[in-house]
Amino acid sequence: MNYLFLFRMIKTSVGRKQLMAVTGLLIASFLFIHLAGNLLLFKGEDWYNGWSELLIANPATIYIEIGLLFLFIIHITMAVWVRTEDLINASYRKYDMSRWHGGRTIGSATMLYTAIIILVYLVFHIIHFRFADKSIGVYQMVVSAFRSxxxxxIYIIGSVALALHLSHGFQSALETLGINHIKYNVYIKIAGYLVAVCMVFFAVISLYFYFGLDLREIADASNIVEMTIE
Structure with a gap:
């Protein structure tokens, strides 16, 4: 890694924003992988335990975790730095007073608050996973937690905060990196909202197990309804 290049980026305001954008997009990419793993809960105990055992046994996992830790540290540090500069800048006060105007959204207006909620939730999530009883199997550990x-x-609050944060953060990151044109800005905005919707699936999974739902029963009920209508 070219540390001199990173140092030069950090020295400029634009560079700090770009670094925040890149780390944010990389973290978002990991979240999709994490979501895909969580969706295996629907496949049953064997599938999810197999996935978990694969991750635990893989020697590369520890390096991925360290990499993620650095991504979070860099992203948070750059975000605090950029936010502090905005607060110091007198022009920010005018922007802050009119943040609900000019196309501002709930996601963009609550970035700071959702970031704090996500950080608290992340700490909670890591502590739970590290210290929970895994002797019953990772699948049963997760399902048992979802019955609380x-x-x-907490899971729903964290997921909603994540969705709001990414609904704006995804678009903002691409814009910061120069991916910004009147011809495809609308598609970028749609993509940002789709990313946000995907994050809500974390909450959907928890509610699915909390209410003790079963995909097979839901499918059977749907078939019965269709047959009745016909």
Whole structure:
């Protein structure tokens, strides 16, 4: 890695924003992989435990975790740095007073608050996964957690905060990196909202197990309804 290049980026305001954008997009990419793994919960205990055992046994996992840690540290550091500069800048006050105008959204207006919620949720999530009883199997550990109203509530709050954060963060990151043109800005905005919707699936999974739903029963009920209509 070219540390001199990173140092030069950090020295400029544009460079800091670009570094924040790149790390944010990389973290978002990991979240999709994490979501794909969580979707294996629907396939059953053997599938999810197999996936978990593969990750635990893979020697590369520890390096991926260290890499993610550095991504989070860099992203948070750059975000705080950029935010502090905005607060110091007198022009920010005018922007802050009119943040609900000119196409501003809930996602863009609450970036700071959702970031704090996500950070708290991340710490909670890591502590739970590291210290929970895995002797019953990772699948049963997760399902048992999803039967707790408190855990599910925290999970939903974290997922919604993540969705709001990415609904704006994804678009903003691409714009910061120069991917910004009147011809395809609308598609970037749609993509940002789709990314946000995907993050809500984390909450959907927790609610699915909290209410004890079964995909096979849902499919059977749907077939019965279709047959009745016909």
């Amino acid at each position: 109203p408190l855990f599910v509530s």
